[in-house]
Amino acid sequence: MDRFRVTGGARLAGEVRITGAKNSALKLMAAALLAEGETTLEEVPRILDVQIMSELLRRLGCVVEGETSGTVRIDVPASPGYEADYDLVRSMRASICVLGPLLARCGEVHVAFPGGDAIGSRGLDMHIDGLVKLGATVENEHGYLIAKAPKGLVGTPVWLDFPSVGATENILMAAVLAKGTTVIDNAAREPEIVDICTMLTEMGAKIEGAGSSTIEIHGVEGLSPIVHRTVPDRIVAGTFAVAAAVTHGDVTVRNARPEHLEIALDKLTVSGASVTSTDDGFRVVMDRRPGAVDVVTLPYPGFATDMQPQFAVLNAVSDGHAMITENIFEARFVFLQELLRLGASIRTDGHHAIVRGVDRLSGAPVLATDVRAGAGLVLAGLVADGETLVSGVHHIDRGYDDLVNQITALGGSVLREPEPESRF
Ligand SMILES: CC(=O)N[C@H]1[C@@H](OP(=O)(O)OP(=O)(O)OC[C@H]2O[C@@H](n3ccc(=O)[nH]c3=O)[C@H](O)[C@@H]2O)O[C@H](CO)[C@@H](O)[C@@H]1O
Ligand SMILES: C=C(OP(=O)(O)O)C(=O)O
Numbered sequence: 263m264d265r266f267r268v269t270g271g272a273r274l275a276g277e278v279r280i281t282g283a284k285n286s287a288l289k290l291m292a293a294a295l296l297a298e299g300e301t302t303l304e305e306v307p308r309i310l311d312v313q314i315m316s317e318l319l320r321r322l323g324c325v326v327e328g329e330t331s332g333t334v335r336i337d338v339p340a341s342p343g344y345e346a347d348y349d350l351v352r353s354m355r356a357s358i359c360v361l362g363p364l365l366a367r368c369g370e371v372h373v374a375f376p377g378g379d380a381i382g383s384r385g386l387d388m389h390i391d392g393l394v395k396l397g398a399t400v401e402n403e404h405g406y407l408i409a410k411a412p413k414g415l416v417g418t419p420v421w422l423d424f425p426s427v428g429a430t431e432n433i434l435m436a437a438v439l440a441k442g443t444t445v446i447d448n449a450a451r452e453p454e455i456v457d458i459c460t461m462l463t464e465m466g467a468k469i470e471g472a473g474s475s476t477i478e479i480h481g482v483e484g485l486s487p488i489v490h491r492t493v494p495d496r497i498v499a500g501t502f503a504v505a506a507a508v509t510h511g512d513v514t515v516r517n518a519r520p521e522h523l524e525i526a527l528d529k530l531t532v533s534g535a536s537v538t539s540t541d542d543g544f545r546v547v548m549d550r551r552p553g554a555v556d557v558v559t560l561p562y563p564g565f566a567t568d569m570q571p572q573f574a575v576l577n578a579v580s581d582g583h584a585m586i587t588e589n590i591f592e593a594r595f596v597f598l599q600e601l602l603r604l605g606a607s608i609r610t611d612g613h614h615a616i617v618r619g620v621d622r623l624s625g626a627p628v629l630a631t632d633v634r635a636g637a638g639l640v641l642a643g644l645v646a647d648g649e650t651l652v653s654g655v656h657h658i659d660r661g662y663d664d665l666v667n668q669i670t671a672l673g674g675s676v677l678r679e680p681e682p683e684s685r686f
Contacts, residue, residue: 266652266666268643269675270625274511276672280499280518280543281307281332282492284661285568286454288356289431290461290492291315294336295322295363296435297465299487305517306334306492307663310656311354318350318357322364338487342367348374348405354660355384358428361409362389362435365398370410375402379632379657382591388429392420396436396444417442417481425450425475425561431458438467440481449477452562453522457493464488496522497568498662499543501637503527504572505669506546507535508579508645513672518543525565526573529555533576554582554619559589571597571638578606579645580619588613597635600628604646622647630654633661640665644674653681 282305292315294301306312308330316329322344325337344364351357351374364371375386386407390400395418398411417440420433430450435458437444449455451473459472465488468480499518506513507530520527520539527537527544533555535548554577559567567590577584578601588594595615598608603626607618625648630636636658643650652658655678658665669676 263681264655264678265681267677268650270646272674274509274672277514278502278668279516280494281663283495286457287492288315289359289458292359297485297487298340300337301487302489303334304491310659314354344368344371346373352377362432365409366436366439369412372406372408381632382593388422388426389432392433395420415440417444419445421447437479444479446477461490500526500569503546507548510548512547514545516543520544526569552576552580554580554584556584558587568634571634575638575641577617583618586615596631625650627651630657633657
């Protein structure tokens with residue numbers, strides 16, 4: 263296991279280029295299963311989760327190349343396997359996204375219950391209900407979800423209790439090969455949903471309404487492999503935007519879409535930063551201590567839960583106090599415990615947290631408990647006095663492509679080093 267040694271005090275300045283989104287690329291890789299032949303995905307981040315998904319696809323009989331190069335080629339056989347094993351699936355929530363495409367392609371799929379970061383209970387009821395409405399039987403046996411539709415799936419109206427990203431994606435990927443029309447109501451509207459709909463359409467699917475709450479899918483007989491470029495990672499872009507703000511820096515974020523980060527960038531402006539659009543991204547300049555900003559997480563286009571820890575750090579060093587409300591994942595505040603070690607002033611009450619800005623954070627050993635908690639702790643380390651040792655960096659590796667070198671290039675000090683073994 264490695265850890266990061268972050269030395270605080272530097273002002274981040276310069277340019278950073280963002281790659282494609284983890285939360286899109288993983289689903290695009292699963293969507294490749296829908297067509298026999300070679301699909302090529304560009305701008306795929308070189309992250310741990312992509313390696314896990316590549317291995318999962320290999321176990322299903324695909325030939326996967328290039329996962330450490332940014333361009334991934336996936337050659338899908340005529341009859342892929344249909345069993346996604348526990349040893350891979352348990353480490354990554356997104357592995358559940360093979361459920362829909364394999365059910366559509368094979369008529370049967372066995373997927374172990376997925377794991378992932380400890381940010382709350384993460385149900386699958388909407389995934390299952392949607393597939394059942396499309397005509398599948400789904401059973402839970404010995405830790406595996408077993409879905410069957412030997413006669414194929416049939417299009418139908420499906421409404422979701424909550425605009426779940428994963429459930430929308432699974433139902434969508436199952437419906438593209440179903441007979442007839444499926445309408446998903448209260449669908450998720452994230453840019454990553456639009457990205458997968460764009461890819462599926464390029465493959466020959468008939469989809470209307472991507473990016474709205476109602477997605478209509480007219481099933482087709484078959485899909486073809488294509489070349490597709492992954493949408494830029496709005497959460498990584500947002501992480502660098504906050505890094506610029508908390509370090510009183512001047513960072514230009516390239517290959518980013520400011521329109522996907524509207525509320526977060528607006529909050530930074532309210533906090534005192536200057537945020538301007540550039541040719542292929544945006545620039546954040548901060549010349550004062552950040553002002554505090556309230557944050558309420560909601561499904562897109564609301565404020566992203568995946569940006570909540572970064573804004574907790576901004577508020578922790580602000581010149582005021584703010585309330586953070588977490589509506590998506592009940593355990594995401596576990597991260598705040600680690601910020602307390604650095605001297606932050608935070609009080610939580612259920613899904614609310616009051617963060618009072620302090621004059622200084624003080625470097626300390628801390629533990630990353632999920633991917634964004636890890637990013638938040640790195641940001642906190644960049645502004646804390648002295649050294650912050652961030653353990654659990656495999657969580658950060660799940661979603662950040664080359665974070666250490668990117669921060670170093672901006673003038674920050676983050677070193678990766680082996681974590682000494684603890685006897686306890
Ligand atoms: C790999 C990936 O893309 N991860 C993202 C995805 O996760 P993910 O797709 O898992 O998130 P969902 O939108 O499905 O989950 C949102 C909420 O709905 C609940 N729920 C979901 C499905 C279900 O069947 N039953 C149920 O109760 C979850 O427990 C959670 O409380 O969207 C989240 C919300 O934007 C992001 O934070 C994650 O980074
Ligand atoms: C929660 C996240 O990811 P996952 O759903 O893959 O755990 C995230 O990207 O912040």
